[in-house]
Amino acid sequence: MQFQFIILILICLHIGVLGSSNTDNNSATKASLTNPYYARDHIVNPHNFSYVLNPGYSVCNNSNSPVYILVYVHSGPTNYQRRVVLRETWATRTLFPDLRLVFMIGKTNDNNVMKAIQYENEIYQDIVQEDFIDAYKNLTFKGVMALKWISVYCSQTKYVLKVDDDIVVNTFTLINHLKFLDRNNPNKHSTILCLLWHAMGVMRDSKSKWYLSKEDFPLEKFPPYCSGSAFILTGDMPAKMYNASLYVPFFWVDDYYITGAVASAANVTYAQLGSLYTIPQQLAHTRFMSSKSFYTIMFGHFPGSMNNMREIWRRILLMQKYKFPTRVEVFSFTWDEKIHQNDNSIN
Numbered sequence: 001m002q003f004q005f006i007i008l009i010l011i012c013l014h015i016g017v018l019g020s021s022n023t024d025n026n027s028a029t030k031a032s033l034t035n036p037y038y039a040r041d042h043i044v045n046p047h048n049f050s051y052v053l054n055p056g057y058s059v060c061n062n063s064n065s066p067v068y069i070l071v072y073v074h075s076g077p078t079n080y081q082r083r084v085v086l087r088e089t090w091a092t093r094t095l096f097p098d099l100r101l102v103f104m105i106g107k108t109n110d111n112n113v114m115k116a117i118q119y120e121n122e123i124y125q126d127i128v129q130e131d132f133i134d135a136y137k138n139l140t141f142k143g144v145m146a147l148k149w150i151s152v153y154c155s156q157t158k159y160v161l162k163v164d165d166d167i168v169v170n171t172f173t174l175i176n177h178l179k180f181l182d183r184n185n186p187n188k189h190s191t192i193l194c195l196l197w198h199a200m201g202v203m204r205d206s207k208s209k210w211y212l213s214k215e216d217f218p219l220e221k222f223p224p225y226c227s228g229s230a231f232i233l234t235g236d237m238p239a240k241m242y243n244a245s246l247y248v249p250f251f252w253v254d255d256y257y258i259t260g261a262v263a264s265a266a267n268v269t270y271a272q273l274g275s276l277y278t279i280p281q282q283l284a285h286t287r288f289m290s291s292k293s294f295y296t297i298m299f300g301h302f303p304g305s306m307n308n309m310r311e312i313w314r315r316i317l318l319m320q321k322y323k324f325p326t327r328v329e330v331f332s333f334t335w336d337e338k339i340h341q342n343d344n345s346i347n
C-alpha cells in the first residue's frame with residue numbers, strides 16, 4: 001500500500017514537472033516532438049538516379065489482356081533463385097493473365113552480378129534497376145524508384161501489390177478479395193490495404209538493426225504506417241506518392257517513409273488487412289496447411305528455404321482445385337474497414 005502510494009506521488013510529481021516545463025517553454029517541447037518527415041513546400045528529396053535496366057512499357061502494355069494488378073518485388077541483386085521461384089509459383093502469368101510482375105533492384109559493384117542480372121532481364125524482361133547501390137539503408141530509394149517507374153510505365157493498373165522476394169501470396173485469395181472490393185466500390189481510390197500499425201514504438205536500443213536516435217526520429221512512436229512485407233495500393237497512388245516523396249525529406253526506414261510519411265502526404269486512406277495478413281513463417285505455414293484456416297490467409301513470409309515457398313504454392317494449387325469457387329460468399333471481410341482517414345496532420 002505504502003509503496004504504491006509513494007509511486008503515485010512520484011508519478012504526480014513527474015507529471016507536474018513535465019506540465020510546468022510545457023507551459024514554461026512550449027516551443028522547445030514542441031520542437032523536440034515534431035515529426036521531421038512531413039511534406040515541405042519545395043523539393044527536398046529529388047530522386048535523381050538513372051535506369052540501368054528498364055523493361056519500360058513492355059511489362060504492362062504487352063498483350064491483349066489489360067493489367068489488373070501489378071506486383072512489384074523488392075529483390076536483392078544476388079537473389080536470382082528467389083525471383084525464379086516467384087516467376088514459377090504465385091506470380092505466374094500462365095495462371096493470372098491480368099497480373100504483371102516486376103523486380104526492383106539497385107546496382108552492385110560486382111560486375112559479374114551486374115552482367116548476370118542483365119542477362120536475366122534479357123530473358124524475362126521484368127527487372128527495373130537504377131544506379132544507386134543496393135543496400136539496406138538504401139531501401140527507401142528502391143521504394144521511390146518503384147513508385148516512379150509505375151507512375152510512368154504502368155499507370156493504368158487497377159491495383160499494385162508490393163512484396164519482398166521471400167513472401168508467398170495466395171494469388172487466388174488476393175484477386176478474389178480485390179474483385180470483391182470492386183463489386184462494393186468500383187471506384188475505390190487513394191487507398192492502401194495493409195497490416196496497419198497505429199503506434200509502433202521507435203527502437204532506441206543502439207544494438208538493434210532498427211535503432212534510431214532521437215535526432216533521427218524524435219517521437220517515441222511512429223505515426224500510422226504499414227508492414228512493408230506486403231501491401232496493396234490502388235492504381236492512382238504510385239503517381240501521387242512519387243510526387244509526394246519529392247517533398248518529404250529522405251529517411252532510410254523505408255516502410256515508414258513510403259507507407260507512412262509519403263502515403264499520408266499523398267492523402268491516402270488506410271484500410272486494415274487485419275487477420276488476412278499472416279507473416280511469421282511458422283504461423284503462416286500452419287495456417288496454409290490447415291483446411292480450416294487456409295482461406296483466411298493471404299501472405300506468408302518464408303525467409304528460410306525456397307522449398308518451403310514451393311511447398312506452400314503446391315498446397316495452394318491443390319486447395320484451389322477443390323474448394324475455391326464457393327469461398328467468396330462464405331467469408332466475412334473485416335479488412336476493408338476504414339480505420340484511419342488521414343488528415344495530413346503531422347503528429
Ligand SMILES: *[C@@H]1O[C@H](CO)[C@@H](O)[C@H](O)[C@H]1NC(C)=O
Nearest residue numbers: 021024025026027028029031
Ligand atoms: C526555451 O527553449 C529554448 C530552446 O531550447 C532556449 O533557448 C530557451 O532558453 C528556453 N527558454 C526557457 C524560458 O526555458
Ligand SMILES: *[C@@H]1O[C@H](CO)[C@@H](O)[C@H](O)[C@H]1NC(C)=O
Nearest residue numbers: 043044045046047048049050
Ligand atoms: C541530377 O543528376 C544529373 C546528372 O546525372 C545532374 O546533372 C543534375 O544536376 C542532378 N540534379 C539534381 C537536382 O541533383
Ligand SMILES: *[C@@H]1O[C@H](CO)[C@@H](O)[C@H](O)[C@H]1NC(C)=O
Nearest residue numbers: 057060061062066067153156
Ligand atoms: C499502354 O496502355 C495503356 C492502357 O491500355 C494506354 O493508355 C497507353 O497509351 C499505352 N502506352 C503505350 C506507350 O503504349
Ligand SMILES: *[C@@H]1O[C@H](CO)[C@@H](O)[C@H](O)[C@H]1NC(C)=O
Nearest residue numbers: 131132133134135136137138
Ligand atoms: C546508397 O546509394 C548511394 C548512391 O549509389 C551510395 O552513394 C551510398 O553509399 C549507398 N548507401 C549504402 C549504405 O551503401
Ligand SMILES: *[C@@H]1O[C@H](CO)[C@@H](O)[C@H](O)[C@H]1NC(C)=O
Nearest residue numbers: 039040240243244247265266
Ligand atoms: C505534389 O506534392 C506536393 C507536396 O505534397 C503537393 O503540394 C502538390 O499538390 C502535388 N502535386 C500533384 C500534381 O499531385
Ligand SMILES: *[C@@H]1O[C@H](CO)[C@@H](O)[C@H](O)[C@H]1NC(C)=O
Nearest residue numbers: 240243244265266267343344
Ligand atoms: C492533401 O490534403 C490537404 C488538405 O485537404 C491538401 O491541402 C493537400 O494539397 C493534399 N495533398 C495532395 C498531395 O493531394
